[in-house]
Amino acid sequence: MYVKKCPECGGINLFMNREKGEIICKDCGLVVEDKMVEFGQEWREFDSDGGDEGSRRRTGAPMTYTQFDQGLGTEVGQKADLLSLGAKDRNKFFRLRKWQYRISTAIERNLKLALAELKRVSSYLKLPKSVEEEAAMIYTQAVQRGLVRGRSMESVVSGALYAACRRHEVPRTLDELSEASGIEKKEIGRTYRFVTRELGITILPSNPADYIARFASSLKLSPETQSKAVDILESAQHEELTSGRGPTGIAAAALYVSALIHGEKRTQREVADVAGVTEVTIRNRYKELLEKLKLEREIKKTKKKGKK
DNA sequence: AAGACGAAAGTGGTTGA
DNA sequence: TCAACAACTTTCGTCTT
Numbered sequence: 001m002y003v004k005k006c007p008e009c010g011g012i013n014l015f016m017n018r019e020k021g022e023i024i025c026k027d028c029g030l031v032v033e034d035k036m037v038e039f040g041q042e043w044r045e046f047d048s049d050g051g052d053e054g055s056r057r058r059t060g061a062p063m064t065y066t067q068f069d070q071g072l073g074t075e076v077g078q079k080a081d082l083l084s085l086g087a088k089d090r091n092k093f094f095r096l097r098k099w100q101y102r103i104s105t106a107i108e109r110n111l112k113l114a115l116a117e118l119k120r121v122s123s124y125l126k127l128p129k130s131v132e133e134e135a136a137m138i139y140t141q142a143v144q145r146g147l148v149r150g151r152s153m154e155s156v157v158s159g160a161l162y163a164a165c166r167r168h169e170v171p172r173t174l175d176e177l178s179e180a181s182g183i184e185k186k187e188i189g190r191t192y193r194f195v196t197r198e199l200g201i202t203i204l205p206s207n208p209a210d211y212i213a214r215f216a217s218s219l220k221l222s223p224e225t226q227s228k229a230v231d232i233l234e235s236a237q238h239e240e241l242t243s244g245r246g247p248t249g250i251a252a253a254a255l256y257v258s259a260l261i262h263g264e265k266r267t268q269r270e271v272a273d274v275a276g277v278t279e280v281t282i283r284n285r286y287k288e289l290l291e292k293l294k295l296e297r298e299i300k301k302t303k304k305k306g307k308k
Numbered sequence: 309a310a311g312a313c314g315a316a317a318g319t320g321g322t323t324g325a
Numbered sequence: 326t327c328a329a330c331a332a333c334t335t336t337c338g339t340c341t342t
Contacts (some may be wrong), residue, residue, distance in 0.1 A: 249332090283313065310341100314337100317337105319332105319335095320332100321330100322332105324328095324329085
């Protein structure tokens, strides 16, 4: 669905600026920005995703019809203001209101849907309000910059949420986001990278320690074990064991080790499951931790203690 | 029998020519 | 754009408890 006529003057001299993602009416200068955020699949600029045949399709889950039906736009326009305007200004007012109506409803409608989705995912993941707001802000910016085009709304929402989580140091894994939103993991990752890059959001590399608390509570580990795991993590970072590795794997391994030390043994399988990695990854990290941090003694100590 | 361990082959993503 | 590469996964066999 393209805008074929200018909503302002009805003119057909629409000029499309693909770079900026704008449509401009040459007759009246109206900028029809973000004309169809939610219908953007015909457009394929920013074709960063490989562009193999067939991938012109929009990625991600298709929007449902129910979503389309929801949230029909808000009325814009303040009648009270009319009283104070002269005839000339009044014309201008109508003009402005008309296009404002068209444009803002497009954005607003999209935002409304998106925020509903965002809220749903956010509450599913039990994210704090602050993260939700940050994500909403990111998403709004993304819409304003036209970054949604070519992507599904849901994936951008997920990307924004993921970014917000990272910034607030309450990281969720891509898997969790993926499960909550129904968007593929790699798609979320892609949009996440794209959006943060385009908006110039600084991404602090996620800290494994941020995962500890959550994993530990899923495993019902004691607070002592948990804080020991954080200690281990810190020294591991000192030894540069953490760069380039998946943070969840490291967090999981640290937890596993500290559980051993405190005699609260969990199987590798259990830890691996809550951390969303495999046993093998835990083993590898675990091995590295033992080598570099000389933790064997501590483990052996507690083993003997436990048996006595 | 279950868990821990390790080897080998495969996957998806990043990087550098 | 492609090939090399690192991290991680999957699978499977062996050892330990």
